[in-house]
Amino acid sequence: MKAYLTLLPYFRQYLRWYLVGSVALLVASGSQLLIPLFIRDAVDIIAFGDFTLQQLLRPLLFMMLAATAIVIGRLGWRFCIHGASRRIEGQLRSRLFSHLLRLSPAYYNRTSIGDLMARATNDMNAIRMASGMALVAAVDGVFMTIAILAILFAQAPQLAAYTIIPFPLITLFILSLGKIVGKLFRGVQDSFSQVSTQAQEVLSGISVVKSYAKQDRFIQRFADANWDYQQRNMRLVRIWGLFMPIITFLSGTTTLLLLRFGGEQVIIGSISPGTFVATLSYLQLLVWPMMGAGWLVNLIQRGAASLQRINEVLDTEPEICQPDNPRPLDTIEQIEIRNLNFHYSPQEPPVLQDISLTIPHGKTIGLLGRTGSGKSSLIQLLCRLYNPPPGTVLINGSDILQLDLQQLRARIGVVSQNSFLFSATLRDNIAFGVPGAPHPLLERVAGVATIDRDMQDFPRGWETPIGERGITLSGGQKQRTTIARALAVQPDVLIFDDALSAVDTETEENILERLFAERRGRTNIIISHRVSTLSHTDYIYVLDHGRILQHGTHRSLSRSAGLYRDIVLMQQLDRAHEDHPHHEDQQ
Known part of the structure; x- marks a missing residue:
């Protein structure tokens, strides 16, 4: 994670953007947490019978207000946080390009242009996601998890204790898989660089390739590089493909536990039908932070791998530098x-x-x-x-x-x-x-x-x-x-x-x-x-x-x-x- 130190100056520069975006995100998430409570009230009104439509208007009106706040909040955090991450991406890419222009020809003798192009495009995209959506997933995940658990334990502590049993397993699974994802993604990025190098080299020398009738040879070379890139991607996809179903399965067990223990408590009158429905809604909302944690780990690991590749270039010291106290040269008289x-x-x-x-x-x-x-x-x-x-x-x-x-x-x-x-x-x-x-x-x-x-x-x-x-x-x-x-x-x-x-x-x-x-x-x-x-x-x-x-x-x-x-x-x-x-x- 030391790689992220490179982004600290940019985070400071756009701190206000991130703060405003985070506030907007919390407004949207907080409003989303209120909706199950309004649903609970509406269900209880209906379940107890002998109600009028006038009684339902209040929770329905509050739900509409909450939905409006969610829309405004989501627009706000998308504008601020995505805007900041896009600007950071642009500034970091400009910094990379400026640094490349300062490096000596010796550096380009040992570095392929295709690899540099991959770093300036594919890696920058991963860094943008890490500085944008990863923050959204982190803030939203922490807030939603704490708030939902607090609400669940406040309204039905015994039922909450039963239904959250699978979540520690989900957390351990996510943490153990994060390191594997990071290593695999680094291999994917390196392989993509090889594909870019192959394409850039052939297209730059297309007239030579055609004049020697070597199209088939270079098609095979590109196919080999593309196959390697595909295989590395497939290994990553297999891990990620295994990850999501397991998270979904473990999350689904919470619903089974709710039906078993929550149904019993509704029958004996320990909780109301509205509380049962609200608990179900909150458990479904709690699945997103858990799944989002997996996505967060993926984004952070990808961003770290890409930042390491960018830092490899930025940390390369130019061999040809301006002297500390340069002597002016008005004209060249003698060499x-x-x-x-x-x-x-x-x-x-x-x-x-x-x-x-x-x-x-x-x-x-x-x-x-x-x-x-x-x-x-x-x-x-x-x-x-x-x-x-x-x-x-x-x-x-x-x-x-x-x-x-x-x-x-x-x-x-x-x-x-x-x-x-x-x-x-x-x-x-x-x-x-x-x-x-x-x-x-x-x-x-x-x-x-x-x-x-x-x-x-x-x-x-x-x-x-x-x-x-x-x-x-x-x-x-x-x-x-x-x-x-x-x-x-x-x-x-x-x-x-x-x-x-x-x-x-x-x-x-x-x-x-x-x-x-x-x-x-x-x-x-x-x-x-x-x-x-x-x-x-x-x-x-x-x-x-x-x-x-x-x-x-x-x-x-x-x-x-x-x-x-x-x-x-x-x-x-x-x-x-x-x-x-x-x-x-x-x-």
Whole structure:
């Protein structure tokens, strides 16, 4: 139950709502307790004979007033308590989402999106029920149980003692079953996360699944996850299905006891017929708190299991945090890396070793290396998506760990190879970093990225919705749109992480020519496997296995033996073969 400590601040915030709702609930329940008394009076009037309709009007009128109070009370507690629980659900979900945005990429590398979606939806629903209906069941159950027992013992103590014999057994049964329900529900929630993960993964990569004709494979995988979820639910349903009939049976024995002992007392005149009928009504009312106790245990256990899953996320500390006393960063003048060694976890080998380099202001630096050489890792450290060791990455002479995190990232624009676009219009995607950007700026950056030449192909021009993840665009159009998005921010440092891989050579040359004209006097970092792209840079670093293997200008590296020259010659041969594809056959 420690999990519920998370909700304490919200309970305090909505304390008045809960108090007013509880008062309304007590009004409704108290009015409900009065009705059997009015029925008792009416039955006794009829049973004694020699009565007039005028005598029945009084209990009938009181019953109508009590019914009216019940309606008003139920409306009141539903509005207040349900309203509070809905607001708590919304605030907790917003808190969860805000916390997720603060977590580093490393967290998402080890956590599936489907699992997080299940926590934000299914678990939140269970928490809402625990903070709403569970309170109703608790308050109503305690009040009704105490009040009904008091009334029963006040009007017929001996009969009450006989008829409530089954209720202690019901209470023990409910308490013993609560722990089992909680464990089973935790398993159900975990299984639901697997189903969500399977569905999210397949639907996100539906084009790949179809292109490889693997629908049957993923249908089977989803069926297996769905079967596990179904089986876990069935185990919970079986327990709950056993629970309700037993409660009903034990509760029904009270009626048998009433008929046996209450009937006898009516015959000998110890109690009136009206008291017998009222007792029967109260015993039926007492069944609800007993059954409600089982429902209460179920709701609380489900809510606790879901809160534990939510707390697992909320208790995860962000690995990338704003420093206590951040240094302001007005502009990025120089980037320096000193003896950088970095690995993602102590158990893994380092991905960068002894990296030292300087990126002066206004220069364009190139990075070349085989896949896995550490190029992208270096860029992620510059953007502080991961924390480098202290004193190894310096901006304007200051340790990057001491700089204001938001200002740092706002001054660096990154275009990655994997172009991510939002389900919005083309205009909204390009202006993502600069909401409300003037149209001339958007036209200029679209021209630099050459996406403007495709504008006539879009049905609604700038206002064309591009679908989820930009599904309506080609690979090249996606990359050019993300280039325009990065340029619109006008960052101090622009990073191209193999950002031209999906465009042809002619388009690449057009983009680079316009890009260098647009970015003249500002710092650029270009990662590419194409030597033709890197030939436009001022200085090049060649990485291999996490180390700087070579560095120099394109001209000097092309003349020196090494990996860079090997790649130059290889790509020259490839271009020659493309220009003369039948040369060998003709010879």
